[in-house]
Amino acid sequence: MSWPVERISSSAAAFHARELPDPIARAVWVCDATGPALVLGSAQSDERVDRPACAAAGVDMVRRRSGGGAVLVVPGEVLWVDVVLPTGDPLWQDDVGRAFHWLGDLWAAALQDVGVDAAVHRGGLLRTPWSPQVCFAGLGPGEVTVDGRKVVGISQRRTRASARFQCAALARWDPLAIVPLLGLPPSATVELEGVAVGVGVDLGVLCDALVHRLP
Numbered sequence: 001m002s003w004p005v006e007r008i009s010s011s012a013a014a015f016h017a018r019e020l021p022d023p024i025a026r027a028v029w030v031c032d033a034t035g036p037a038l039v040l041g042s043a044q045s046d047e048r049v050d051r052p053a054c055a056a057a058g059v060d061m062v063r064r065r066s067g068g069g070a071v072l073v074v075p076g077e078v079l080w081v082d083v084v085l086p087t088g089d090p091l092w093q094d095d096v097g098r099a100f101h102w103l104g105d106l107w108a109a110a111l112q113d114v115g116v117d118a119a120v121h122r123g124g125l126l127r128t129p130w131s132p133q134v135c136f137a138g139l140g141p142g143e144v145t146v147d148g149r150k151v152v153g154i155s156q157r158r159t160r161a162s163a164r165f166q167c168a169a170l171a172r173w174d175p176l177a178i179v180p181l182l183g184l185p186p187s188a189t190v191e192l193e194g195v196a197v198g199v200g201v202d203l204g205v206l207c208d209a210l211v212h213r214l215p
Contacts, residue, residue: 003028003214012037012062012073020084024162027084028214030207033073035060038181041068041135041155048133048183059181066155066166069135072178079169079203081210086162091215097124100142100154102215103165107144107152110209114201118144118151128195133182136173136196149173149197169206172198 005028008015015031016039037060040046046061054061059072073080083103085091093099104120111118121143131138135153139145144152152169175192199206 002026003211005030005211005214007032009034011035012039012060015080015082016062016064020162020164024084024086026086026089027082028211029082029084031080031082033075033078033080036072036074037062038178039064039071039073041066041070042157043067044069044132050181050183053180053183057181064155064166066157066164068140068153068155069131069133069137070178070182071135071153071168072181073168074177076203077171079167079171079199079207081167081169081207083165083167084162085165087160092163096156096158097141099156099158099163100140100165102142103154103167104142104144104152106210106213106215107154107167107169110206110213111144111146111151111199111201113209113213114205116146116151116199116201118146120144130184130188130192130195133184134175134178134192135168136170137192144169146197146199150195151197151199169203170196170198171203 007030009032040063108118126139156165173196179189
């Protein structure tokens with residue numbers, strides 16, 4: 001079973017509004033974001049978002065269809081990959097938590113291929129005080145870490161016909177960039193410094209390694 005890979009230059013809003021293929025089939029979409037965006041999780045409240053701060057920074061506020069906390073997408077600083085999997089695919093898992101594992105393994109293998117020693121979290125959801133607001137402050141099944149710090153976040157939206165996994169790998173982690181946009185107290189910057197880290201490799205090289213590893 002092949003994986004059609006499509007590279008798309010798009011705003012975050014347009015990419016999240018992208019419809020699934022008809023009929024549903026395996027697909028990999030790599031988004032080259034055309035501008036910065038604060039991407040909120042599907043159920044995340046936007047009441048605390050500092051809209052004037054976002055406007056002043058030229059950051060769009062966008063809501064994705066999958067869950068979790070916010071991700072700050074900045075062109076060139078995040079490798080953003082969506083993976084579509086149809087129900088009944090050999091990789092499909094009915095268990096929502098285990099459904100992430102194969103994809104986390106894929107990211108970890110790609111990171112290993114480019115010289116980064118990565119691990120996949122196979123436990124339950126690990127929350128922190130800031131994880132409801134900031135994606136990289138928590139750790140979920142299938143997400144990838146380096147030395148215990150998160151480098152790849154993965155969320156999913158499931159329907160009866162498919163799952164759409166949304167993945168973000170960081171080139172670097174700068175909590176100071178996201179904290180004011182979410183209206184969090186300045187103390188959050190210090191507390192968030194150690195939760196995540198950049199992958200430390202060229203994102204284009206990592207993307208090629210990921211595509212090469214597709215099962």
